[in-house]
Amino acid sequence: xxxxxxxxxxxxxxxxxxxxxxxxxxxxxxxxxxxxxxxxxxxxxxxxxxxxxxxxxxxxxxxxxxxxxxxxxxxxxxxxxxxxxxxxxxxxxxxxxxxxxxxxxxxxxxxxxxxxxxxxxxxxxxxxxxxxxxxxxxxxxxxxxxxxxxxxxxxxxxxxxxxxxxxxxxxxxxxxxxxxxxxxxxxxxxxxxxxxxxxxxxxxxxxxxxxxxxxxxxxxxxxxxxxxxxxxxxxxxxxxxxxxxxxxxxxxxxxxxxxxxxxxxxxxxxxxxxxxxxxxxxxx
Amino acid sequence: xxxxxxxxxxxxxxxxxxxxxxxxxxxxxxxxxxxxxxxxxxxxxxxxxxxxxxxxxxxxxxxxxxxxxxxxxxxxxxxxxxxxxxxxxxxxxxxxxxxxxxxxxxxxxxxxxxxxxxxxx
Numbered sequence: 001x002x003x004x005x006x007x008x009x010x011x012x013x014x015x016x017x018x019x020x021x022x023x024x025x026x027x028x029x030x031x032x033x034x035x036x037x038x039x040x041x042x043x044x045x046x047x048x049x050x051x052x053x054x055x056x057x058x059x060x061x062x063x064x065x066x067x068x069x070x071x072x073x074x075x076x077x078x079x080x081x082x083x084x085x086x087x088x089x090x091x092x093x094x095x096x097x098x099x100x101x102x103x104x105x106x107x108x109x110x111x112x113x114x115x116x117x118x119x120x121x122x123x124x125x126x127x128x129x130x131x132x133x134x135x136x137x138x139x140x141x142x143x144x145x146x147x148x149x150x151x152x153x154x155x156x157x158x159x160x161x162x163x164x165x166x167x168x169x170x171x172x173x174x175x176x177x178x179x180x181x182x183x184x185x186x187x188x189x190x191x192x193x194x195x196x197x198x199x200x201x202x203x204x205x206x207x208x209x210x211x212x213x214x215x216x217x218x219x220x221x222x223x224x225x226x227x228x229x230x231x232x233x234x235x236x237x238x239x240x241x242x243x244x245x246x247x248x249x250x251x252x253x254x255x256x257x258x259x260x261x262x263x264x265x266x267x268x269x270x271x272x273x274x275x276x277x278x279x280x281x282x283x284x
Numbered sequence: 285x286x287x288x289x290x291x292x293x294x295x296x297x298x299x300x301x302x303x304x305x306x307x308x309x310x311x312x313x314x315x316x317x318x319x320x321x322x323x324x325x326x327x328x329x330x331x332x333x334x335x336x337x338x339x340x341x342x343x344x345x346x347x348x349x350x351x352x353x354x355x356x357x358x359x360x361x362x363x364x365x366x367x368x369x370x371x372x373x374x375x376x377x378x379x380x381x382x383x384x385x386x387x388x389x390x391x392x393x394x395x396x397x398x399x400x401x402x403x404x405x
Contacts, residue, residue, distance in 0.1 A: 157369065158394075161386065161398075162393060165401060166385040166401075169371075169374065169385075170378065175371055
């Protein structure tokens with residue numbers, strides 16, 4: 001791949017997905033797109049780039065974006081965000097929503113569904129504590145292909161072994177041949193929708209909890225700031241934002257402040273004006 | 285340094301497990317079957333036991349039941365590590381007192397995650 005080709009791909013990916021690739025990430029492009037070149041019958045990366053430059057490349061462009069933005073995930077990844085959910089977010093919101101008994105959660109980069117299903121299993125385990133509450137989980141991702149996998153709830157043995165406590169495997173999965181499928185009641189707790197974080201998402205309504213983990217790291221600073229600011233506009237005044245271990249709001253937005261002693265957890269900064277003052281509910 | 289007893293009748297599996305666990309800063313002892321493992325545990329209880337299911341002399345299930353009856357035998361964290369991977373087998377292992385379950389084949393990430401899960405890392 002020539003430097004010119006790499007620049008072309010970088011620009012395309014930046015425009016379509018916000019993915020910001022530095023100079024030294026050429027290997028990543030080659031390792032992700034060479035299999036796609038073979039799969040699509042184009043054979044080589046050079047042929048794939050040539051096709052992308054030509055007319056009628058929309059479908060291939062989508063496939064390239066999906067190949068570059070699909071990232072590995074696993075159940076209960078990093079643990080802390082789920083402890084924060086159980087110990088901080090849910091108790092506080094349960095008390096705050098004692099009247100309307102509704103809590104909305106958005107997993108903004110849900111990938112193959114491990115994160116929303118981890119939350120759904122946690123809720124199932126807390127069934128008695130959240131009895132009478134309607135808790136919606138909306139899970140979105142830029143990749144429609146990965147969302148299909150998420151909806152199916154089917155995972156390999158390798159995938160269910162990472163992070164998932166064995167008791168949960170026995171309780172919430174059934175074995176289908178060599179694969180494992182999450183039970184229908186857990187699947188039914190999560191709604192999936194394709195969504196590109198670069199585009200307007202204000203029509204999703206407001207959320208009490210937003211999980212936006214391990215996606216901002218791929219964006220450049222202005223894009224990070226823009227996405228965080230738009231998330232700030234749809235998080236309820238007493239809601240929460242959970243970011244990945246390597247992510248922060250510092251230097252990007254003053255709409256959120258850290259929750260003390262809770263790594264990766266942020267709450268709306270009430271001294272800043274444009275947070276959602278009252279929970280307004282979604283059209284969904 | 286934490287200790288782990290690797291119980292498996294396959295020397296290849298024991299070798300792979302040893303390499304992974306040593307990389308995770310565990311001190312390793314090995315046993316080829318449940319009987320050897322029980323003898324080892326009667327002398328010194330390890331912090332963790334990576335346990336195969338099907339073994340000659342005494343299988344993993346019988347070993348686990350005997351281990352849990354030993355004085356202090358409830359202390360070691362037992363991780364079943366086997367090709368038997370249907371729900372009934374896993375449920376039976378948990379019922380017998382296993383703390384976690386690894387389905388073969390496994391790698392370092394999975395062993396590490398499971399040892400984290402049982403609080404040893």
